[in-house]
Amino acid sequence: MVSLIAKPENLSEPAVIEVTGLTKIYGTKTVVDQFDLTVPKGSIYGFLGPNGSGKTTTIRMVCGLLVANAGQGRVLGYDVRRQSAQIRQRVGYMTQKFSLWEDLTIAENLDFVARMFQVPDHRKRVKETLNELGLSERANQLAGSLSGGWKQRLALSACMIHDPDLLLLDEPTAGVDPKARREFWQTIHELSDRGITTLVSTHYMDEAVQCDYITYIAYGKKLLDCRSDEIAERVGLFTWRISGKGLKQLAKQLENMPGVEQVARFGTALHASGRDSAALAASVAQLTDGTNMVAQQRESGLEEAFIHLMSGAEDNFE
Amino acid sequence: MKNSFISFNRLMAILAKEFIQMRRDRATFAMMVALPVMQLLMFGFAINTDPRHLPTALMDRDHSAISRSVVRALENSTYLDIIYHPESNQEAEQLMAAGKINFLVEIPSNLAANVGAGHPAQILVLAEASDPSAASGALASIQNLIDGAIRREMQGVLSSRAARASPIKVVVHRRYNPAGTTAYNIVPGLLGIILAMTMSLMTAVALTRETERGTMENLLAMPTRPIEVMLGKILPYLLIGYIQTLVVLVAAAFVFEVPMNGSYLLLFAVTTIYIIVNLIIGFVFSTLASSQLQAMQMTFFMLLPQILLSGFMFPFRGMPGWAQFIGEGLPATHFMRLMRGIMLKGAKTSDLMADIWPLGLMMVVLSILALMRYRQTLD
Numbered sequence: 001m002v003s004l005i006a007k008p009e010n011l012s013e014p015a016v017i018e019v020t021g022l023t024k025i026y027g028t029k030t031v032v033d034q035f036d037l038t039v040p041k042g043s044i045y046g047f048l049g050p051n052g053s054g055k056t057t058t059i060r061m062v063c064g065l066l067v068a069n070a071g072q073g074r075v076l077g078y079d080v081r082r083q084s085a086q087i088r089q090r091v092g093y094m095t096q097k098f099s100l101w102e103d104l105t106i107a108e109n110l111d112f113v114a115r116m117f118q119v120p121d122h123r124k125r126v127k128e129t130l131n132e133l134g135l136s137e138r139a140n141q142l143a144g145s146l147s148g149g150w151k152q153r154l155a156l157s158a159c160m161i162h163d164p165d166l167l168l169l170d171e172p173t174a175g176v177d178p179k180a181r182r183e184f185w186q187t188i189h190e191l192s193d194r195g196i197t198t199l200v201s202t203h204y205m206d207e208a209v210q211c212d213y214i215t216y217i218a219y220g221k222k223l224l225d226c227r228s229d230e231i232a233e234r235v236g237l238f239t240w241r242i243s244g245k246g247l248k249q250l251a252k253q254l255e256n257m258p259g260v261e262q263v264a265r266f267g268t269a270l271h272a273s274g275r276d277s278a279a280l281a282a283s284v285a286q287l288t289d290g291t292n293m294v295a296q297q298r299e300s301g302l303e304e305a306f307i308h309l310m311s312g313a314e315d316n317f318e
Numbered sequence: 319m320k321n322s323f324i325s326f327n328r329l330m331a332i333l334a335k336e337f338i339q340m341r342r343d344r345a346t347f348a349m350m351v352a353l354p355v356m357q358l359l360m361f362g363f364a365i366n367t368d369p370r371h372l373p374t375a376l377m378d379r380d381h382s383a384i385s386r387s388v389v390r391a392l393e394n395s396t397y398l399d400i401i402y403h404p405e406s407n408q409e410a411e412q413l414m415a416a417g418k419i420n421f422l423v424e425i426p427s428n429l430a431a432n433v434g435a436g437h438p439a440q441i442l443v444l445a446e447a448s449d450p451s452a453a454s455g456a457l458a459s460i461q462n463l464i465d466g467a468i469r470r471e472m473q474g475v476l477s478s479r480a481a482r483a484s485p486i487k488v489v490v491h492r493r494y495n496p497a498g499t500t501a502y503n504i505v506p507g508l509l510g511i512i513l514a515m516t517m518s519l520m521t522a523v524a525l526t527r528e529t530e531r532g533t534m535e536n537l538l539a540m541p542t543r544p545i546e547v548m549l550g551k552i553l554p555y556l557l558i559g560y561i562q563t564l565v566v567l568v569a570a571a572f573v574f575e576v577p578m579n580g581s582y583l584l585l586f587a588v589t590t591i592y593i594i595v596n597l598i599i600g601f602v603f604s605t606l607a608s609s610q611l612q613a614m615q616m617t618f619f620m621l622l623p624q625i626l627l628s629g630f631m632f633p634f635r636g637m638p639g640w641a642q643f644i645g646e647g648l649p650a651t652h653f654m655r656l657m658r659g660i661m662l663k664g665a666k667t668s669d670l671m672a673d674i675w676p677l678g679l680m681m682v683v684l685s686i687l688a689l690m691r692y693r694q695t696l697d
Contacts, residue, residue, distance in 0.1 A: 063539060065695055065696050066697055084694075085541055088539060088540060095535050095536060099534075099536035100533065100536060101533055116540040116541070
């Protein structure tokens with residue numbers, strides 16, 4: 001089997017984030033364990049994993065909000081443990097929970113953030129941001145009165161107001177409607193084209209596909225780290241797509257067959273996956289031959305790969 | 319499905335939830351237990367409305383058998399502790415302005431001569447009466463003490479005279495508040511309490527509010543220094559403090575007609591220090607507390623001794639040593655002395671240094687503590 005963790009590529013430019021052995025311990029619990037991360041400049045780096053796996057803790061260590069118990073490295077060329085002040089100045093961090101001031105208006109929030117980062121000509125910058133957001137008309141509305149989606153967009157704009165070189169986005173699209181999510185990712189891609197690096201954590205598979213690189217973390221440990229288009233191959237998963245009538249019944253039968261490691265429903269079809277290609281094919285053939293169901297082998301997608309990874313790691317609460 | 323007026327099960331569910339939450343909030347629970355203990359100690363042991371052992375200065379210009387007898391009687395009294403023997407009137411005045419003595423007993427040089435000749439004799443008692451209630455018990459006792467001493471002294475040939483009306487009359491001068499108006503004492507002190515209450519409360523919730531609303535993470539993610547956050551959170555309330563001071567002073571002057579005998583500049587300066595001290599106390603609380611509720615409780619916890627042990631409600635000298643020791647550590651104690659000193663006594667900076675430097679020291683020490691406690695990370 002191919003290693004799930006790719007060696008850092010020979011990068012022409014220095015990596016924006018290059019940390020090794022990051023470890024965070026609370027009491028007796030190791031929340032993040034020996035975490036290595038190399039994020040090339042201008043890339044979109046997806047950060048995936050179940051709830052409580054250590055994504056937020058890692059992001060906070062990268063931007064200096066938490067001091068790592070062990071580990072070293074550089075973020076934007078600064079020492080991750082000792083130069084967090086300089087790192088903060090050039091990082092845009094969007095928190096998982098809305099953390100702007102609800103009792104300030106949209107304009108006042110942006111103005112405050114811009115001034116804290118000492119943005120030159122901050123008045124002009126705030127006006128531009130309001131225009132880009134399409135919130136000029138509502139500039140004097142309290143931030144607390146915005147809907148969830150608008151809050152996220154405001155928060156994203158606020159964390160980009162000082163033109164940071166690195167964006168750290170902690171589940172930025174949680175609770176945001178599909179249209180807003182699409183626009184959000186559009187923005188991230190545009191920023192990436194301009195050389196701005198993004199580290200983004202998410203739970204959504206369709207968002208993971210949008211990333212250049214993906215790292216998967218569970219129980220504070222890294223399980224996978226590679227280019228997103230290599231994931232299925234690295235996981236070494238084969239998949240059969242089965243459609244037709246009686247899928248519910250078939251799903252139950254398939255689960256206990258040799259070679260079938262996972263069965264998942266995708267719309268009107270079933271995807272049966274496993275790493276043993278021959279056994280999987282035999283099992284699928286045994287159950288579908290002679291029925292009106294259609295089975296065809298297809299390339300494993302990210303979805304199958306992640307369901308496979310996640311089946312080994314439930315929510316990491318303990 | 320039952321649809322009764324009250325569901326016992328639901329009631330029990332709510333009760334259980336409340337008990338669980340009560341148990342989780344240890345700090346609140348600890349304070350609920352500590353508060354009555356603190357009140358019992360303060361009301362039961364510290365407070366004494368009939369203060370004894372009041373610091374007194376004595377000027378005996380007579381040095382006769384009778385004057386020595388009078389001095390001995392005063393020394394034996396539990397009301398007065400004679401701790402100063404000033405050489406001049408000027409020195410005695412300074413002691414009183416600085417608040418070091420409550421009484422000055424002056425025995426004139428002709429005391430023995432007058433008593434011997436059967437002429438009316440007088441002893442002058444100068445009382446620091448800015449707090450009328452603190453002086454009253456001692457003043458009432460002095461005439462009796464002296465009469466008793468004279469009676470013992472005048473046995474034999476003079477006994478016939480002793481039987482008559484007292485040969486020595488105690489003349490009392492109440493300084494700073496001759497009419498014994500309570501408001502003169504209360505109003506300047508009240509300013510100290512008002513500021514202690516509102517100022518520290520405002521900053522106590524300053525950081526905990528950010529934490530509770532989740533905005534702290536955002537604030538910390540920005541490149542800012544602790545001193546910027548502290549000053550930024552404190553200075554707006556300095557302005558509020560000035561407004562409160564102005565309101566109290568205007569009311570003091572026009573409603574309660576409290577005299578203002580001192581320098582407005584000095585008053586402004588000490589008020590500024592005092593407001594800042596209280597704001598920083600609140601800021602320290604907000605770095606210690608994990609919620610706004612806890613921060614408010616800490617403020618209340620601090621306020622109680624400031625009211626009871628500072629000399630605001632009860633005479634400071636009336637408290638036992640340990641309570642006075644605690645009182646000396648409270649900013650309100652010093653501020654009240656300063657306010658009464660400036661407004662009623664017209665005291666100058668030099669008279670008040672003993673109460674200015676503790677406030678200054680508190681300001682510096684608390685600022686350092688606050689900055690050390692302020693966390694720049696979420697750890």
